[in-house]
Amino acid sequence: MTAPRDKFGRPVVVVTGMGIMTSLGAGKADNWAKLVAGESGIRTITRFPVDGLKTTMAGTVDFVSVDPFSSTGLSERMAEIVTQEALEQAGIGAKADFPGPLFLAVAPVEVEWPQRRELGRAVGSPDFTYDDLLRISGGGKYSAYHHRFMFGSVAAYLAETFGTKGSPISLSTACASGATSIQLGVEAIRRGETDAALCVATDGTVNPEALVRFSLLSALSTQNDPPQAASRPFSKNRDGFVMAEGAGALVLESYEAATARGAKILGVIAGCGELTDSFHRTRSSPDGKPIIGCMNKTLADAGMTPDQIDHINAHGTATPENDKMEFNTTSAVFGELAQKIPVTSNKSMVGHTISAAGAVEAIFSLLTLEHQRIPPTINYETPDPTILFDVVGNKARDARVTAVMSNSFGFGGQNASLILTREPA
């Protein structure tokens, strides 16, 4: 029997439902099978013309239809599907009656090019100013676009569809958003405000402007051919991340509430930590102190020591700077263990799902714990000699895994880490 409270006297937070979607496919079974087989979901973009772009591939989710199409619409639809999957597994509450709050990690929302072009065409003359666009926007013809492009629209839709309680929170901490959504859920349960929380993260923003924005910051891989080989975490010839779409949903519950209703426990969120880096808008502090502090805070929050972590699900974006920084900071925290703990980057296969990544990778970490098998980091042909991680290269590895650290670092100095375990400590 495990105590319902952790060593700090807080309710233990467990996972009782998970749903996932990536460029590899829909659902846990399909994703896991392809992930451990080392399959890549990265392909040449077909959703829009790629002429004139430096990067022409991405991990798009093309098997979900949204009409009329928008990135926010795709984010919403993916979030709905993964939430459905998570709720079916958890068997919690009743239909459209989830007994807790929603924390949603979602990409920032704005009017998109298809809608902007529709306005441009509606002006009806070849010479116009922005004022002309503004003047024809009213009158009710485009009222659906107002609702679609509210920042809170995805959360409002999910809250109404699944009957979550209270005010749903839409959040962004850039590439750490998914981890932050889980952290908010953990904190709400630990405070005793709720017995359950729905944590969802989604990102469907592979569109021309998003690709151009990251491209102009020189953040993306340009190794377009073959697209499956573009994402090369920890390799010497890595040259940037690959944009990708996906979503993840987790049902969190207090251990006490989950066991009381006889729910199957899929894993434990043993620790969460975050720490801001105030060095630069896109670069980490050269001394790595904020990331080191983030990992240490997470270990402390879990009441664990580095030797108790037996796998690291790395942020591993495959940008030259991130992977090097991640090794250096991990070494500072874990010492020599940093070269012995198996490390993998799911982004080698599914790409960087940006706002969703923290949740997607937490779910892959929990599946790793369940299957006692670590998915590979593919495209690991030429290891970077300065990154001395024990990278699970190219082939999945069976291993005894009891505790995983999952890291997420983002623009704006956002750092967040999670520790996931099979059983309550």
Next chain:
Amino acid sequence: MTDTASKPGQTEVWITGIGLATSLGEGLDANWAALQEKRINVDEKGFAPYIMHPLMPVTFDTQIPKKGDQRQMEAWQRIGTYAAGLALDSAGIKGNKDILSKIDMVVAAGGGERDLNVDTGVLTAEAKGANAPGFLNERLMSDLRPTLFLAQLSNLLAGNIAIVHGLGGTSRTFMGEEVAGADAARIALARIGSGESDIALIGGSHNGERKDLMVLYEFGDFNLKDKFAPVWARKDHAGFALGSAGAFLVLESRAHAEARGAKPFAKLSSVVADLARRKQPGDMAATLEKLWAKLPKREGKGAIITGATGAEPATSEERGFLKGHADFPVRSTGTMFGHTMETQFPLGIALAALSISRGALFPPNDSTGTEIEMQGAPTQIVVVGAGHWRGEGMALVEAVS
């Protein structure tokens, strides 16, 4: 159950710093003076027929000393970073590395301004026949400023505040229009109340001088046009006038504040929020009533500061709710400051705390009778924030006893 209310034995949370940069001015005295004089800064011409409340110009250098930092931001981030600096100054913790290295930040943000010349250039070229498959890609690749993206990202308001003011604790950005401001206060209060955090910086900023935002709200016919009127006098001429403002607050546990000798403006006793379905008339008013009932008991001299937008049907629903509590004098921040979206709720808390600390509610500015005079010093002010489309929040700000 996602509410935050003081429970017996739970930590008391003080408001120890307020930073305001608004259409009425910079700092607490300038804003208070304008409120006393019922002075509204409204621009009916610059964006005609749309009405807006422009930022009273500030010298950004005083809070954002590096020009390089200012260049990396668009207006909404500069306003917010500026106001955040004022809040840290007000709390007496500006430059205090010990405290700033652990302060928790919860920011309510929308997104940044677009480059209207780029957008218009693409659309007019397409209207003239540019239809090569890669046309949009090529124009965006060559015309977008590389750093513009960082000025647009929602979480980069918090990022810039961290960089400019040296904040090194935690940083979370909430989105979702008006109620994001209430949720930011709600989560920060819950974390301090439960001992997860000692001190937090919360708030938001908004640049209303943006035609791209006006397009978004024009889709729903939400923009106030032609002529300014107080929020309560817009029933047959509905809409909101966007406003520019930054509003930040330092929230702190009583023990943390007392240990460093900080004085409170007021205490933040409770923040509650919900999402009314708003399918039927009365849904939103019912949710406001439910939130009102969840606030701790009001026994003192009370008032209400609301962020009612002027948009319909939300404003009429809210007016119905307010009529049921007519013993509470009402003030509308929308009339005085315009609608600052994510920032309106933190602005409401700021004005509630300021009114309590100055021993008077600011005067009414309304011809419809919704706002009435108040005699004496308020000791409890309820801040109300009902979104123009979705989301309802409420907070109770009280005098420290």
